[in-house]
Amino acid sequence: MKIIEPYFTIESKIDSDLILKQIEKAGRTAYKSENQITHDSAEEFVSMINERGHFSVIEHQSITVRIVCDRGISHEIVRHRLASYTQESTRYCNYSKGKYGSELTVIKPCFWNEDDEKFIIWKESLIQSEIAYNKLISLGASPQEARSVLPNSLKTEIVVTMNLREWKHFFKLRTSEAAHPQMREIAKPLLKEFQKLIPIVFNNI
Numbered sequence: 001m002k003i004i005e006p007y008f009t010i011e012s013k014i015d016s017d018l019i020l021k022q023i024e025k026a027g028r029t030a031y032k033s034e035n036q037i038t039h040d041s042a043e044e045f046v047s048m049i050n051e052r053g054h055f056s057v058i059e060h061q062s063i064t065v066r067i068v069c070d071r072g073i074s075h076e077i078v079r080h081r082l083a084s085y086t087q088e089s090t091r092y093c094n095y096s097k098g099k100y101g102s103e104l105t106v107i108k109p110c111f112w113n114e115d116d117e118k119f120i121i122w123k124e125s126l127i128q129s130e131i132a133y134n135k136l137i138s139l140g141a142s143p144q145e146a147r148s149v150l151p152n153s154l155k156t157e158i159v160v161t162m163n164l165r166e167w168k169h170f171f172k173l174r175t176s177e178a179a180h181p182q183m184r185e186i187a188k189p190l191l192k193e194f195q196k197l198i199p200i201v202f203n204n205i
Contacts, residue, residue, distance in 0.1 A: 001130050002105040003123075004155060006073075006186050011064045011159070014197045019061050020046050023164075027057040046200050058164040058201060065190065066159050070107035072152035073182050076174075082166045087158040091144040096137040104130045105155040110185045126151055164201055167194065171205050 020042035027049055028034045049057050067077065071090075078085055095104055106126050112119035129151050136146040162170060171194070173179065174187035194202045 001103050001127055002101060003108045004068075004105060005108050005110075006067070006069045006182065008068065008186060008190050009066045010190075010193060010197075011066050012062075014063065016198050017042070019198060020200065023049075023058055023061055026060045027054070030057075043200055050201060050204065055165040055168065058168075059166075060163070062161055062163045063167060063194075064159060064161040066157060067186060067190075068107075068155060068157050069186055070153045070182065071150070071156050073107075073180065073186065074156050074158050076180065076183055077158060077160060080162065080166060080170055082162065084161040085158055088156045090147040090150055090154070090156075094137065094143045096134045102134075104133065104150070106151070106153040107155050107182070109153070109182065111181050122153070126153060164198070168202065168205060171202070175205070 021037075024037060024042040024045040025034065027045060028037065046058070049055075067074075069077075074087060078087075093100065096102055104126065109119070109122060112122065129149050132149045133146050136149065137143070171187060171191045174183050175191055176184075179187065191202065191205060195205075
C-alpha cells in the first residue's frame with residue numbers, strides 16, 4: 001500500500017491579460033461601450049464588475065484543474081453542479097495490476113500524526129481493505145465488484161473545469177473553517193495559485 005499527500009495541477013494555460021480582455025469584451029456588450037476598450041482598460045473594467053458583484057460576466061472564462069485527493073473529498077467536489085468532471089473510475093481500474101504497482105494508493109489524512117493511535121488504526125484498516133480487494137480479484141471478481149471494499153481514503157484523480165464564477169463560489173465554500181480539513185488542504189493552496197494568476201478576480205476571497 002502506498003500513502004501519498006494530495007496535490008493539484010492547473011491544466012489550463014493561464015494568460016491573465018487575455019482572460020481579462022475577453023471578459024471586458026463580453027461585459028461591455030451590456031452597455032455597448034466597446035468603443036472604450038483600450039490596451040490597458042481590461043483590468044479596471046473587470047475590477048469594477050467584480051466589486052459590483054456582476055459575476056455573470058466572468059462566467060465566459062473557465063479553468064481546468066487536475067486534483068489528486070481521496071474519494072471522500074471528490075464526492076464533495078462534484079456537488080458543485082456548474083462544472084465538468086472526469087474522474088478515475090474504480091469500475092475499470094484494476095489496482096491489483098502492475099501499472100498501479102499492484103497495490104492501493106491512499107491519501108494521508110492531514111489531521112493525524114503518524115505516531116497517533118488513530119493513524120495506526122486507520123492504516124491497519126486500509127491494509128485489510130487492500131488484502132480483501134486483491135483476494136476478491138484473485139477469486140475472479142471484476143474491479144467493479146471488488147471495489148465495494150475500497151475505502152474513502154483511496155486516492156483518486158479528478159479533472160475539474162469550472163467557469164471563474166463557479167471557482168469563486170467553490171473557494172468561498174471550501175476554504176472556510178466549516179469545510180472538511182482535507183478539502184481545505186487542497187482548496188487553500190489552489191486559491192493562492194488562482195490569486196497569483198488572476199488577482200483581479202480572486203483577491204477579494
